[in-house]
Amino acid sequence: MIDRPRLSALMEREGRAFAERHPRSAELFERARKSLLGGVPMNWMSKWPGAFPPFVAEARGGRFTCVDGHQYVDLCLGDTGAMTGHSPAPTVETIRRRSERGITFMLPTEDAIWVGEELARRFGLPFWQFTLTATDANRFAIRLARQVTRRPKVLVYNYCYHGTVDETFITLRDGVPGPRDGNLGPPVDPALTTRVVEWNDVDALDEALAHGDVAAVLTEPVMTNVGIVHPDPGYHATLRDLTRRHGTLLIIDETHTICAGPGGYTREAGLEPDLLVIGKPIAGGLPAGTYGFTAELAERVAREVELEHCDVGGIGGTLAGNALSLAAMRATLESVLTEDAYARTIPLAERWTQGVQEAIDSAALPWHVTRLGCRAEYLFGPTRPRNGAEAAAMDDFATQRFTHLYALNRGVLLTPFHNMALVAPQATEADIDRHTELFGEMAGELR
Ligand SMILES: Cc1ncc(COP(=O)(O)O)c(C=O)c1O
Numbered sequence: 510m511i512d513r514p515r516l517s518a519l520m521e522r523e524g525r526a527f528a529e530r531h532p533r534s535a536e537l538f539e540r541a542r543k544s545l546l547g548g549v550p551m552n553w554m555s556k557w558p559g560a561f562p563p564f565v566a567e568a569r570g571g572r573f574t575c576v577d578g579h580q581y582v583d584l585c586l587g588d589t590g591a592m593t594g595h596s597p598a599p600t601v602e603t604i605r606r607r608s609e610r611g612i613t614f615m616l617p618t619e620d621a622i623w624v625g626e627e628l629a630r631r632f633g634l635p636f637w638q639f640t641l642t643a644t645d646a647n648r649f650a651i652r653l654a655r656q657v658t659r660r661p662k663v664l665v666y667n668y669c670y671h672g673t674v675d676e677t678f679i680t681l682r683d684g685v686p687g688p689r690d691g692n693l694g695p696p697v698d699p700a701l702t703t704r705v706v707e708w709n710d711v712d713a714l715d716e717a718l719a720h721g722d723v724a725a726v727l728t729e730p731v732m733t734n735v736g737i738v739h740p741d742p743g744y745h746a747t748l749r750d751l752t753r754r755h756g757t758l759l760i761i762d763e764t765h766t767i768c769a770g771p772g773g774y775t776r777e778a779g780l781e782p783d784l785l786v787i788g789k790p791i792a793g794g795l796p797a798g799t800y801g802f803t804a805e806l807a808e809r810v811a812r813e814v815e816l817e818h819c820d821v822g823g824i825g826g827t828l829a830g831n832a833l834s835l836a837a838m839r840a841t842l843e844s845v846l847t848e849d850a851y852a853r854t855i856p857l858a859e860r861w862t863q864g865v866q867e868a869i870d871s872a873a874l875p876w877h878v879t880r881l882g883c884r885a886e887y888l889f890g891p892t893r894p895r896n897g898a899e900a901a902a903m904d905d906f907a908t909q910r911f912t913h914l915y916a917l918n919r920g921v922l923l924t925p926f927h928n929m930a931l932v933a934p935q936a937t938e939a940d941i942d943r944h945t946e947l948f949g950e951m952a953g954e955l956r
Contacts, residue, residue, distance in 0.1 A: 519954060557917075584921060589931060592789070729763075797834040851883065
């Protein structure tokens with residue numbers, strides 16, 4: 510469908526334009542290559558669509574400025590870490606005040622209680638623990654699930670992503686589970702630790718759980734990391750029913766789906782997980798993650814923990830639950846990630862969805878747009894995928910790099926993984942329309 514030679518020519522043109530517009534970033538990248546592996550502080554930053562990433566000078570709300578002085582509408586928002594908008598004022602002010610009075614103690618502060626109470630109110634689970642990342646929260650949730658159930662395995666969905674959690678880097682190839690492409694140095698074959706099934710496949714789930722060796726199902730309530738893949742109607746009720754029937758715990762990872770509302774998809778859809786994980790935006794961009802569990806599970810966990818050895822149980826971390834992260838979480842939950850914020854961002858994401866779908870239709874491209882709350886995404890296929898394999902089959906890395914670079918050259922940043930756009934509370938209709946307009950031009954050039 511896409512004319513490949515034409516795509517290459519357009520990509521070359523956009524690559525040249527990007528390099529010409531960013532001489533200072535190019536200079537910094539050359540310098541960075543001498544001290545940073547691949548010229549970037551973290552390997553995923555190599556994935557930006559130009560020959561080098563734009564270096565950031567500053568950011569506020571839904572925009573950032575690069576060192577070459579160009580301002581961008583930010584629809585990446587740190588891949589959800591800055592979903593609050595950059596440097597939200599209440600969080601920044603709290604960070605400033607807290608950091609003058611001590612940052613980390615390995616002692617609790619009162620903020621921890623406020624945050625625990627607020628998380629309980631939002632997500633309906635009474636007990637909470639803190640980490641620095643959602644990855645760690647997932648790792649610890651899995652450990653606790655294995656410990657209390659005395660079962661060795663977890664179950665995840667094909668093409669899920671839950672952070673750098675060894676057990677989750679597994680995919681199905683022709684129905685056979687194996688390490689996911691790109692997985693570096695897996696400790697063991699993930700098929701030893703993990704069962705993997707397709708999202709929305711009830712029979713496969715039932716069959717996998719029937720082995721009786723799965724401690725927990727770890728899942729996003731809507732898949733967001735291979736494009737957005739919604740659950741079929743009734744799928745969550747069946748998932749909950751089957752996990753209960755097979756004695757398997759249910760861990761819901763709300764790290765991205767917090768875009769659905771202040772209590773995530775869990776509250777929107779009335780889900781009843783045993784454990785819930787969230788990280789990324791809950792401290793306004795400061796590192797913080799958390800996981801919560803039911804009263805029943807809390808009791809089972811408490812029975813397992815020995816006082817003398819509680820520091821070597823494989824959960825926790827020296828800086829986890831530090832005073833600064835908790836103060837930032839409190840300010841963010843109290844004043845930033847509020848009902849009001851969603852009342853702004855969700856209609857803007859609806860506007861983005863409608864505009865991009867109209868542009869796709871008028872260019873007659875076989876693509877579609879899908880949305881969850883304030884997150885929306887275009888996929889390179891005509892109809893909604895029902896599972897990870899279908900969504901992955903729609904992926905087109907070359908086209909993706911082109912559409913992203915086209916947007917970047919015209920002042921809009923998209924997440925460098927698939928085609929995800931996230932809307933900040935400070936975004937305006939004009940920001941959304943700016944993307945729609947350039948997307949329409951791009952679609953016209955690609956047709
Ligand atoms: C659903 C989900 N869970 C967990 C994580 C891990 O978050 P972090 O990299 O901040 O640990 C991610 C990261 O993209 C995610 O999408």
